[in-house]
Amino acid sequence: MPMKIMIKFCLFLVLTCLVPNGAQAEKAKKNVLYLNSYHDGYQWSDSIMDGVRSILDESEFKINLQVEYMDFKRYEHDAVSGMLLRLYKEKFAHEAFDVVMAVDDDAFMFASEFRNELFPGVPLVFCGVNDLKDGALKQGNVTGLVENFNLMQTLDVALKLHPDKRRMIVVGDTSTAGLAIKQQVEHGVEKYQPHLEVEYWTRLTLAEVLERVKVLPSDTFLFFIPYYQTIGGRFYTAEDVMAAIYRHSAVPIYTAWEFLLGNGAVGGRMLSGFKHGQQAASVALRILKGESADSIPVFKEPTGEYVFDYQVLWRLGITEELLPPNSRLINAPSPFYELPKELFWTIIVSFVLLLVVMAFLVTTMTERRKVERKIKDQLAFQETLMDAVPQLVSWKDRQGIYLGTNRAFAEFFGGEGSGNGVNWLAKNDTRDPEHVAWATGADLTVLSQGVGLRKVRRKLMDANGNHAWLEINKVPIHDQAGAIVGVLSTAENITKERNLEKQLLQSQKMEAIGTLAGGIAHDFNNILTSIINSTELAVGDVDSDSVTSKDLQRVLKAARRGGRVVKQILAFSRPSTEGFRSTDVGSVVSEVLGLLEASMPSNIRVRSSIAPMLDFVRADPTQLHQVAMNLCTNSFHALRGKGGIIEVRVDQAVLAKEDARILGLAPGEYVRMSIEDNGPGIPPEIIDKIFDPFFSTKDKTEGTGLGLSVVHGIIRSHGGGLQVTGRTGGGTVFEIYLPKVDKSDVELPSSGTFTIPGWAHVLFVEDDYDQLHTTPRLLRTMGYEVTAIRDPEEAIVRVKGMPHIFDLLITDYDMPGMSGTQLAIEVAHHVPNMPIILVSGREDAATAAAHLPNIRQVVIKPYDKDDLSEAISAVMNSK
Numbered sequence: 001m002p003m004k005i006m007i008k009f010c011l012f013l014v015l016t017c018l019v020p021n022g023a024q025a026e027k028a029k030k031n032v033l034y035l036n037s038y039h040d041g042y043q044w045s046d047s048i049m050d051g052v053r054s055i056l057d058e059s060e061f062k063i064n065l066q067v068e069y070m071d072f073k074r075y076e077h078d079a080v081s082g083m084l085l086r087l088y089k090e091k092f093a094h095e096a097f098d099v100v101m102a103v104d105d106d107a108f109m110f111a112s113e114f115r116n117e118l119f120p121g122v123p124l125v126f127c128g129v130n131d132l133k134d135g136a137l138k139q140g141n142v143t144g145l146v147e148n149f150n151l152m153q154t155l156d157v158a159l160k161l162h163p164d165k166r167r168m169i170v171v172g173d174t175s176t177a178g179l180a181i182k183q184q185v186e187h188g189v190e191k192y193q194p195h196l197e198v199e200y201w202t203r204l205t206l207a208e209v210l211e212r213v214k215v216l217p218s219d220t221f222l223f224f225i226p227y228y229q230t231i232g233g234r235f236y237t238a239e240d241v242m243a244a245i246y247r248h249s250a251v252p253i254y255t256a257w258e259f260l261l262g263n264g265a266v267g268g269r270m271l272s273g274f275k276h277g278q279q280a281a282s283v284a285l286r287i288l289k290g291e292s293a294d295s296i297p298v299f300k301e302p303t304g305e306y307v308f309d310y311q312v313l314w315r316l317g318i319t320e321e322l323l324p325p326n327s328r329l330i331n332a333p334s335p336f337y338e339l340p341k342e343l344f345w346t347i348i349v350s351f352v353l354l355l356v357v358m359a360f361l362v363t364t365m366t367e368r369r370k371v372e373r374k375i376k377d378q379l380a381f382q383e384t385l386m387d388a389v390p391q392l393v394s395w396k397d398r399q400g401i402y403l404g405t406n407r408a409f410a411e412f413f414g415g416e417g418s419g420n421g422v423n424w425l426a427k428n429d430t431r432d433p434e435h436v437a438w439a440t441g442a443d444l445t446v447l448s449q450g451v452g453l454r455k456v457r458r459k460l461m462d463a464n465g466n467h468a469w470l471e472i473n474k475v476p477i478h479d480q481a482g483a484i485v486g487v488l489s490t491a492e493n494i495t496k497e498r499n500l501e502k503q504l505l506q507s508q509k510m511e512a513i514g515t516l517a518g519g520i521a522h523d524f525n526n527i528l529t530s531i532i533n534s535t536e537l538a539v540g541d542v543d544s545d546s547v548t549s550k551d552l553q554r555v556l557k558a559a560r561r562g563g564r565v566v567k568q569i570l571a572f573s574r575p576s577t578e579g580f581r582s583t584d585v586g587s588v589v590s591e592v593l594g595l596l597e598a599s600m601p602s603n604i605r606v607r608s609s610i611a612p613m614l615d616f617v618r619a620d621p622t623q624l625h626q627v628a629m630n631l632c633t634n635s636f637h638a639l640r641g642k643g644g645i646i647e648v649r650v651d652q653a654v655l656a657k658e659d660a661r662i663l664g665l666a667p668g669e670y671v672r673m674s675i676e677d678n679g680p681g682i683p684p685e686i687i688d689k690i691f692d693p694f695f696s697t698k699d700k701t702e703g704t705g706l707g708l709s710v711v712h713g714i715i716r717s718h719g720g721g722l723q724v725t726g727r728t729g730g731g732t733v734f735e736i737y738l739p740k741v742d743k744s745d746v747e748l749p750s751s752g753t754f755t756i757p758g759w760a761h762v763l764f765v766e767d768d769y770d771q772l773h774t775t776p777r778l779l780r781t782m783g784y785e786v787t788a789i790r791d792p793e794e795a796i797v798r799v800k801g802m803p804h805i806f807d808l809l810i811t812d813y814d815m816p817g818m819s820g821t822q823l824a825i826e827v828a829h830h831v832p833n834m835p836i837i838l839v840s841g842r843e844d845a846a847t848a849a850a851h852l853p854n855i856r857q858v859v860i861k862p863y864d865k866d867d868l869s870e871a872i873s874a875v876m877n878s879k
Contacts, residue, residue, distance in 0.1 A: 027062040030288050033097045033119065034067045035111055037104035037128075037177070042073060043239065043259040044226060044273050048103055048128055051277025052284075059285055066095075072106035073228040074235060077176055081110055088118050097122050099284045102144075104128040105176045112139060123293040127280035128273075131180030132298070143287075143296040145279050147271065149256035150302035151188035154268035157306070158221055158254050159196070161266070161318050165221050165252075167197045171209060171245065172225030174202055181225045205229070206241060207384075213249035224255040224265060239263045252316060258307055261330055266316065267308030275303065373480070392470070392491040395477065400443060403486065412493070414463030435460040443487045446474050450484055457494070468495045500662070525841030525861035530770035532556060532864050537777050556864075580718075582741055583619040585671050586610040586650045592628040593648060596636075603643030604636060611651040615740035617671050623714045630711050631675040631734050638679030638732070649674040653737065663721030663737060670720075670737040678731040682724070760807040760876060761785045765795045765823065766839075767815040775810075778865050784872075792818040796826050803831045808875065813840030813848070821848050821855070828854050835875045839863065 034052070038045045049067070056063040070084060100115070100122050102108040108126040115124060126144030136142070159165060170185055172178040182202060189198050201209060206229045213222070222245070226238040236244075238260060246253060246264025255261070258270035279299060287293050306327040313320070313329075320329070386393055386406035394405040435458060442453055452475035462468050470491040477486040535556045542548045593608050600606055628648075635646045653672035660667040715722045720738040727733050762784045766772045769790075776786040787806070789795045792815055799806065809827060813820040820838050827834055838849050841861040849855040856875040859867060 027060060029064065030061045030098045031064045031066065031096060032056070032284065033092075033095075033100045033122075034065055035100065035102045035107040036067060036069050037102075037106040037108075038073045039069050039071045042228075042237065044257060045103055045128070047259055047273030048277035048280070051272075051274040051279075052101070052281040053277075054274075055278050055281035055285065059288075061285075061288055066097075070107055070110065072104075073175060074230065077106050077109065081113075084110065085114050085117070088114075092118055095119075099287055100124050101280060101284055102126045102129075103280075104147075105131055105180055108136075108144075109176065112136060112142075115139070123287045125280060125284045125287065125293070127276055128177075129180075130177055130184060132300075137298065141293045143283060143293045143298055145276060145283070145299040147276065148300055148302045149184070149271045150269045150304060151185060151256065152191070153306075154223075154254055154256055155189070155192060155196075157268060157324060158252070158266070159192075161316075161322055162221060162252060165219055166195070167199065167217070167220040168223055169216070169220060170198065170200045170202075170223045170225065171227060172200075172202045173227045173229070175228065178202065178225055178227065185223065185225075206236065206244065209241075210244060210248045213245055213251070216249065216251050218251070221252040221254060222249065224253055224260065226257060226260065252312075256304070258304075261307055261309055264312065265309060266312050266318070267306070267327075269302075269304050270307040271304045279303075375478075390492075392493070393489070395486055395488045396443060397486045398447060398484070400440060409491075412462050412468075432461045439489075442472075442474055443489075446476050446487050447484055450476050452476065468493055469498045470494065496662075526768050526771065528862035529841075530768065530774055532862050533771065533774035533778050536865050537774060537781070580618050580620050582616040583621050583624065584614060585617055585619070585624060585673055585738065586614045588621050588624045589628050589648060589650050589673060592625060592632060595629070596632055596646075600636065601640070601643075604639050605645050606632075607645060607647045609647075609649045609651070614650065615652065615669070615671055617718070617738040618741050619718050619738065620714075623718075627711050627714050627736065628673065628675070630708070634708070635675060635677035635679065635732070638677055644678045644731075647674075647676045649676075652740075655737065663723060665721045665737060665739075669740055671740050673736040673738070674733060676727060676731065676733045678727065678729065681726050681730050681732050759783060759785070760872075761787070761805060762872075763795060763798065763806040763809045764788045765792055765809070765811040765815070765820075766790065767812060771812075775868075778868065779810075782865070782869055782872075792823045795823065796830075799827055799834075800830050806831075806834065808872065809834055809836045810872075811836065811838060813838055813842065813845045819848075820845075821852060824849070824852050824855050828852075835878075837871055837875060 034049070036045050036049065040046070053065070056065060068088070071080070097119050100111060100119055102111040102124060103126075105128075108129050111118075111124055111126075115122070121141070124139075124142040124144075126142070128147045129144065130147050132146050155168075158168075168189070170182065172182055179202070182200060185198075189196065192198075201212070204212070224238075224242055224245070227241045228238060229236040229241055239262075242253065242255075242260055242263040242265060253265045254268045255265045256268055256271055258272045261267060261270065283296055283299075286296060306324045308323060308327055308329055310329045310332040320327075383406075386404075387408075389406055390408055392406070392409040392412055394409050395403050397403055438458065442456070446452060452473065454473055456472045456474075458470050458472055459467060460470065471494045472489065472491045474487055474489045476484045477488050479485045535552050539549060539552045539556065542552070589608070589610060593606060597606055632646060632648065638644075639646065650671065650673050653670050655663065655665060655667055655670055657667045712722060715736055715738075718738055720736060723735045723737075725733050725735070762779055764772075764776050764779065764786055766775065766788070767790055772788055772790055776788040779786045787798070789798065792811070795809075795811075799809075809824075811820040811823050815823075818826075820840070824836050824838070827836065832854065834854065835856045836852075836854050837857045837859060838845055838855050839859045839861060843860065845860070846858045849858055856878065857871045859871050
């Protein structure tokens, strides 16, 4: 018996050792509530969860981890927190938790605010929190980890790798975590300022960010905060956003979150979500084992390691030697790269070529089908894209009902936005029924013929009642089967371009007429010079009281009048700038008003307003006098029938960019001369013609039609602008803008007297046969000895042979074989001090002679004896 009992006892011990006690083998159960601020698939919070699970799964407890995704990246905290509270009250009504873990700021804020209602008395462990408020721990029974990244170490690396960078752009969003991280960045960059300029992009859409990064200067780099975007109902993760920025930007991108690496960031001192989660889980285990949450200090020290993307470093030309010690690389090349370089690059090039060929073939085959499918199927354009188009865009169905419009269309016609199937244009736009009727007919034509209308210009009224010009295109919309289902219309507002086009045509017309007039004037001036000189000589040969003398005086008067007409023609085509000096426009206008007031009839009043202390302009006072007199005379002719008022004003004006563009001037300060009358005004049908030469509404006995043409040419030569507008209540306003000169550039007028020189030997060179015989005779009557030569080459020979015999050279500008300026250059080689007078029928002779110091005077044909005498006196007295 004792032996049997001993055997049974031994068997019992063996079985006791082999079969574990049920109470000892089963782990204690613990319930942990895991509040995730975001959604499943967000890598940062997913990596934290992976770290949490790696610790809890290996613990001595059987953890029931209940995960709740709060989706605060997609929805505003305040908008959904109430709904979540109601949901969790129902859901957790019969739940008992041992620990609550809150991941990121939104979950921690929610748990702190509602813990007494949802899970009173349960310890709270937080992690991933960026903005830990001072009072957050006062609620008690709470501890955790602050997501504190080391910004300074990342910036130190960035500035070491890119010593030329002076500007950092922080890209993030306005989520709770995003704003908290922004505050951390603001505190961290203080030590780098003012050497590092910091700018924050936290309220921009992805499209706006992509447009900006395309044009960033080379001294800039980006610091990327986890950034979430929702566009057109589609959610873009932080990785998607960074990858998009990387594709569009040429500047480096840095970040402090390891889960973003591999999407375009260079790298930096990286926070690991996985390690962050492991630390948080370790804190939770300590509480589950019995420690008080309040006895566990909050972890605030920055964590992380240096991690960099090899591919981005390679793209930016950064070598591994520049990286901090113990840095970890991702995307580093495999040992395959250790092959001989020739073989490696042969394989790589072949592979790239193969990929290019394959991509080209695939793209060629699929893109055509893809584009065709989109064109046929896409009637509902993305509203954001359409509103960004400056053109007026609308689309209708076959019944003419508006399916949609863009913002530019709605603003132009005064609508509220897309039509949504209602023909709102027909209801709201009754200002221009003619255009509505035309648009309806054009749509029917496109629908019936299946052919679009291109670049049709229409004048119509906008929402403000202003007339505008639109360039309209209409094309049919096809469905997938090829049937026409509607009409797409686009229109461009070309009102400003049309006005500029009219100005350009006017300028080109004036230029063409001026070129023709200049050529005719040259030959005509030669003829008039011969007539004037010959007539002056003939007058001296007959009795002054004879009929012949009077006839010759009339010839001389008519020739001089012809010369003035030629100068008027040249004034609007190529006005001379020879008499330009610093001029007070107010003084010139005052002189004109003095002449006008003495000659105006009693039924016309002249009122003036000349501002004091006007800036000077660089101008020819005589030409400005002619401008003011011509415009005032025009106003007088408009008022002489019924009388009225002429108002003349001179003041300062500042032209804004748009007004200056219309006038063809640069923005800035100008002196403005305004001449206004309350007459009948200028009919709209002729306002584009008033500056044409020889155009006139007056009787042919009252004017030549050159007055306004001369005004236009003079103002253009002065670098100014001219604008004519109708006056409210009837009448016309001419406004002239002249660029001012600085006070320091104002030239004081010089006074001098000429004395008639004594005897001189003049060498006269002229290819025109008549002038070669008449002008020397005039010079001899003035007491000069003259040698007249027709060939410039012979003149050079004479000067070389007798360099000291001639005191003065008078030469024509336009001569065959050699011009007057070329002759002056040759003469200067032999007699450098010989003064020269250049005569020409062209105004541009003065420009050609400007750089030749031995040409002392330029005389423009036709000239008479007095003109020639004055020029010679000026030259000889200055020797």
